[in-house]
Amino acid sequence: MGRLYWKFFFVLWLTLMTTVAVVGTVIELTHHGFWRPNVVMLEPNFEPPPDFIPPSEHGLKPHSRPTPLLPIIVGTLFSFLFSAVLAWYFAKPIRTLQNAFADLADGKLDTRIATAMGGRNDELANLGRDFDHMAVQLGGLITAQQRLLHDVSHELRSPLARMQLAIGLAQQQPDKIPSTLVRIERDSQRISDLVGELLVLSRLEAGVLKADKDEIELAELLADIVDDARFEAERKHVCIQYYGFDSLLVQGYGELLHRAVENVLRNAVQHAKRGGVVALKVSFDKTTEQLSISILDDGPGVDEQYLALIFQAFFRNPQQAKNDSVGLGLTIAHSAITAHGGQIRAHNRPEGGLHVAIEIPFKTIVQCLT
Numbered sequence: 001m002g003r004l005y006w007k008f009f010f011v012l013w014l015t016l017m018t019t020v021a022v023v024g025t026v027i028e029l030t031h032h033g034f035w036r037p038n039v040v041m042l043e044p045n046f047e048p049p050p051d052f053i054p055p056s057e058h059g060l061k062p063h064s065r066p067t068p069l070l071p072i073i074v075g076t077l078f079s080f081l082f083s084a085v086l087a088w089y090f091a092k093p094i095r096t097l098q099n100a101f102a103d104l105a106d107g108k109l110d111t112r113i114a115t116a117m118g119g120r121n122d123e124l125a126n127l128g129r130d131f132d133h134m135a136v137q138l139g140g141l142i143t144a145q146q147r148l149l150h151d152v153s154h155e156l157r158s159p160l161a162r163m164q165l166a167i168g169l170a171q172q173q174p175d176k177i178p179s180t181l182v183r184i185e186r187d188s189q190r191i192s193d194l195v196g197e198l199l200v201l202s203r204l205e206a207g208v209l210k211a212d213k214d215e216i217e218l219a220e221l222l223a224d225i226v227d228d229a230r231f232e233a234e235r236k237h238v239c240i241q242y243y244g245f246d247s248l249l250v251q252g253y254g255e256l257l258h259r260a261v262e263n264v265l266r267n268a269v270q271h272a273k274r275g276g277v278v279a280l281k282v283s284f285d286k287t288t289e290q291l292s293i294s295i296l297d298d299g300p301g302v303d304e305q306y307l308a309l310i311f312q313a314f315f316r317n318p319q320q321a322k323n324d325s326v327g328l329g330l331t332i333a334h335s336a337i338t339a340h341g342g343q344i345r346a347h348n349r350p351e352g353g354l355h356v357a358i359e360i361p362f363k364t365i366v367q368c369l370t
Contacts, residue, residue, distance in 0.1 A: 011089070015082040022078065093117055093124040100131060109139040151314035155194055155327070159187035197328040200259065201313070204335035216257065218248040218291070222282060225262045229269055237275045240265075244282040250291075250362045256336035263329035264295050264344075264356050271299035271354065284362075291342075293358040301348040310346060 096116050103111040112135065117128045163184050170180040226242045233240050268278045276298040283292045302310055309315045311334040314327040337344045342360035349355050 011082065011086045015078075015086070018078050018082065090124070093120065093128065097127065097131060100135075104135060104138070109135060109142065111135055148313055151327075152194075152198065155314065156191060159190050163187045194328075197332060201328055201332055201335060204256070204332065204339060213251040214254045216250050216252050216254045218250050218252075218257070219245055221254065221258055222261065222280070225258060225265060226280060229262070229265045232266065233269045233272075233278065236269065236272065238269050238272045239277045240269070241277060241279045243280070245284065248284060248291075252340055252360075252362070253336070256339060260333040260336035260344075260358070261293065261295075263333045264358070267329055268295050268297035268299075268354070268356070272297040273299055289362055291358075291360045291362055293360075295356045295358075296349060296353060298351075298353040301352060301354050302346070304348070307346055307348070311344070 093116075096113050100111050100113045112132045113128045114125075114132050117125045120128075166180045166183045166187075170177045222244055223242070226240055230240050265278070265280060272278050278298075279294070279296045281294040281296070284290070285292070306315075311330050313331045315330075334344050337358055337360060340360050342358065344356065344358045346354060346356045
């Protein structure tokens with residue numbers, strides 16, 4: 001039973017006990033002769049005088065007791081008072097919640113009601129705190145959507161402006177059409193990549209995933225990711241070191257896992273110093289059924305004040321030069337890992353560079369050979 005139940009029980013019990021006490025008092029007082037009319041007691045051998053008129057002829061009954069109206073009225077008033085207080089006690093926070101929901105529906109996202117609950121410490125107060133938490137979460141989601149819309153508009157505006165400029169330049173200088181077409185193709189590809197990443201991100205955030213998971217040979221998937229990343233790393237003379245296992249068959253979303261690890265690894269290659277080293281270390285704990293993936297680079301790292309922001313959409317470190325990415329890689333990685341019930345974190349290495357740690361629980365392990 002909750003606190004609200006016991007409060008209701010106590011107030012109702014107090015009301016009933018008050019009524020019982022009043023009725024009991026009336027009975028007790030009546031029993032001791034209060035409110036009893038004056039009655040003349042006659043002696044056993046009393047001979048009434050000739051002019052004596054019996055009480056029955058006056059319309060009175062011997063030993064009759066009048067109805068105790070005053071105590072009954074007092075008991076009724078007390079019961080009514082307690083009932084009114086009880087109704088107000090429970091109706092006030094409900095009205096507060098009703099008004100708060102109406103304000104929230106009108107777009108007033110700063111509505112809070114915890115303070116309006118006063119010193120209550122019951123289920124209604126908990127409901128008020130839950131409402132405040134809901135309002136905070138809802139406000140955060142709407143703010144994030146507005147920020148995402150603003151960032152998408154900004155990201156689309158730049159390549160579109162360059163394409164319009166290139167088209168105008170080609171019209172004025174026909175001899176530069178080949179180079180202009182190359183520029184237009186590059187910007188159009190950037191827009192296509194941005195739209196594709198946004199579609200993936202929207203699916204992840206909306207939880208639109210197929211019900212059945214795939215059977216994934218994780219060691220094979222990671223090896224393919226490393227092989228693809230090495231082509232990009234060769235241009236910067238970056239060496240990718242891979243420490244993994246021979247075979248690990250799990251149940252999961254293969255495309256999402258591929259995107260998550262690939263995006264983090266490519267980000268490490270982009271920020272590694274020229275001629276540096278990027279390490280990918282993978283291990284699996286059979287006891288806890290936990291997959292651990294560590295991706296380490298030797299780049300400049302990230303300022304501590306920005307570490308909590310690198311997984312947000314379109315975040316770019318102001319201390320580093322802007323690259324050609326659309327700014328959604330780590331965001332998609334975070335959402336993909338979360339979809340598997342895992343977590344992803346980042347911290348700076350003492351010797352320099354960034355360490356991204358991924359942990360994913362896999363309950364159904366088909367095979368694990370190291």
